[in-house]
Amino acid sequence: MDALSPAGRTAPGPRRAVIVEECDNPSTSFFILPALASLGRPIARHSFADLPAPEELDGALVVLVRYAPTDWVRLIERTRHRLSGLVFFMDDDVLDPAASRGTPAHYRFKLWRLAARRRDWLWAQKAALWVSSPHLLEKYAAWKPRLVLPEDRPTPGQSPETAGERDVRRVFYHGTGSHNPDIRWLRPVIGSLLAARERIHFEIVGGRSVAKLYRRLPRVTVVHPMPWPAYRPFATLAGRHVGLAPQLDSPFNAARSHTKFFDITRSGAVGVYAPGSACAGVVEHGVDGLVVPMDPAAWVEAIARLAFDDALRADMLENARRKAREISWLARQGHERLFDAEGPEDA
Known part of the structure; x- marks a missing residue:
């Protein structure tokens, strides 16, 4: 059955693609825009509140990025027969509430409100499911999902070169609230690293809780979370050397893709990655990054080695790019x- 057309009917290619997203975000940038570019059709981007007239959806492929907000659910129910297809994309396991245990309560509620409670609705609407990782591909196999690999497209005006100060080594970890367990795990690693190496400075993204957690450490900069359009140019600023991607073993982390490899490489840094992660699946240890067991002492040693061996880091950065x-x-x-994806079978 062709899930890109309602009720399994074969339909011509879409006239246009319509992206439904909360705001400009990395999921759309890494996965959806590159994928839809291959269609060669016009692409329109709409926020949750930005509803088009029903006739604007005639022959359109509608792609819901991570979430299915209420107003769009109602609009799609009225216009499903007019669509060329309907797709739901996720790059975290947003459809299973159990997978988000350990993340902040407000974030778990958001996932349930905008995604998990829509699971049966998406199935009933015969939405195609696009996912970002083999883990999600296997978990939702009954849906016959399609794997979407991320593509890194440079920000206009971005330079691939960085030139940090020679006497300072900048180590960074850029995560969101959903990474809180990893942020807490990293705290003693950074404490030991800064105590042993005075030339290392650490940068982390986070709100008040992160600032409180790291406030007693010297040479730590806590950057307030920012929207994706602001983050992309911020991440390419010169002067970063080592990027960190710790990842504890959890159902939520198991569904993550390898976009952190793109973030770190685009910044001009070389990464230290957790084994078993999606990033470790694309990184060759010692060639384009370091894959290090989640042992604090091992991470301290690996970060220091990478930070101060300029020749090694330069070779690995070239390989990572x-x-x-x-x-x-x-x-x-x-x-x-x-x-050409197939969707869920008829009930």
Whole structure:
């Protein structure tokens, strides 16, 4: 059955693609925009409150990015027969409330309100499911999902070169509230690292709780969370050397994709990654990054080695940039196949 057309009917290619997103965000930038570019059709982007007239959806492929907000649910119910197709994309396990245990309560409620409670509705609407990781592909196999690989497209005006001060080594971790367990795990690692190496400075993204957790450590900059359009140019500012991607073993982390590899490489840094993570699946240890067991002492040693061995880091950064281009090329190869996807069987 072709889930890109209602009731299993074969339909011509979409006239246009309509992206429904909360705001400009990394999920759309890494996954959806590159995938839809392969269609060669006009692309419109709409926020939750930005509802088009029903006739604007005639022959359109509607892609819900992570969430299915109420106003769009109602609009789609009225216009489903007019759509070329309906897709739900997720790059975290947002459809299973149990997967988000351990994340902040307000975030778990948001996932339930905008995603998990819509699971039966998406199935009834015969929405195609696009996912970002093999874990999600396997977990939701009954839905016949399609794997969307991320592609890294440079921000206009972005330079791939960085030039940090030679006497300072900047280590960073940029995560959101959903990474709180990893942020807490990282605290003693950074404490030991800063105590042993005075030339290392640490940068982390977070709100009050993160600032409180790290406030007693010297040479720590806590950057307030920012929207994706502001973060992208911020992440490319010169002067970062080592990017961190710790990942504890949890159902929520198991569903993550390898976009942190893109973030770290784009910043001009080389990453230290957790084994078993999606990033570790694309990184070759010692070649384009370091894959280090989640042992604090091992992370302190690996970060210091990478920070102060300039020749090693330069070689690995070149390799990482090459790897990022290769991954993006593979993503482009897979985008066209997305539009032949099958959806859930009729109940």
